[in-house]
Amino acid sequence: MWGELHxxxxxxxxLPEPIDAGIGNRLFRxxxxxxxxxxxxxxxxxxxxxxxxxxxxIQLFAGGEEVDAQEDFDAIHASYPLATRPSSDQSTALRSLSNIIAKFNGLACYQGQSFSVQAIQSDWDSCNSDLLKEWGEEPGSKSLRRMIEENYA
Incomplete structure (x- = not known):
């Protein structure tokens, strides 16, 4: 079993109020x-x-329950697959997150803290370093993907 692979x-x-599924679809598109x-x-x-x-x-939620894209929602959970994307994609993901927050007029948090591109990038840089120092792997590498699969086997 491998340790933390991020x-x-x-x-x-x-979101400040529930969003109609049709409006949400338009905004996401x-x-x-x-x-x-x-x-x-x-x-x-x-x-x-x-x-x-x-x-x-992207996962959508209404009243704390996950819902499909065809339903109204009041929260968005966005997950960045840090271990299975090259670190060069991190700034792109953060730009997309900032755009989602602005488009939906939402309040975002990461690990219980208010959303901050600089704070998140700092945490992700720590994860990048941890993967390199602890496992000798960089995000997005084939061998790191193999390690993740072994973790769940």
Whole structure:
């Protein structure tokens, strides 16, 4: 069993009022999100077969319960797959997160703290260093993906 591999980092965005599913879809599409039947993602421009194809995975919530894209929602949970995307994608993910927060007029937090691009990047840099120093792997590497799969086998 491997230790902490920093698979995903989640940002929670609370909305000031529930958003109608149709309006939410329009806003996500304006931000260039892709709808996969009932969930949204922000696709990477390119990826290797072992890397996540998305830079951000989006889950929608209403009243604390996860809902599909066809339902109204009052919170957005955005997950960045840190371990399975190259570290060069981190600034792109943070820009996309900032755009989501602004577009939906939301309040975001990361690890219980108010959203701050600088604070999150600092934490992600620590995770990058941890992966390099502890495991000799960089985010997005094929062998790190193998380690993650072994963790869940």
């Amino acid at each position: 698979e995903e980092k989640e940002i929670v965005i609370t 304006e931000l260039r999100a892709t709808l996969h039947y009932d969930v949204y993602s922000f696709d990477a421009q390119c990826s290797e077969s072992w890397q996540s194809e998305s830079i951000l995975h």
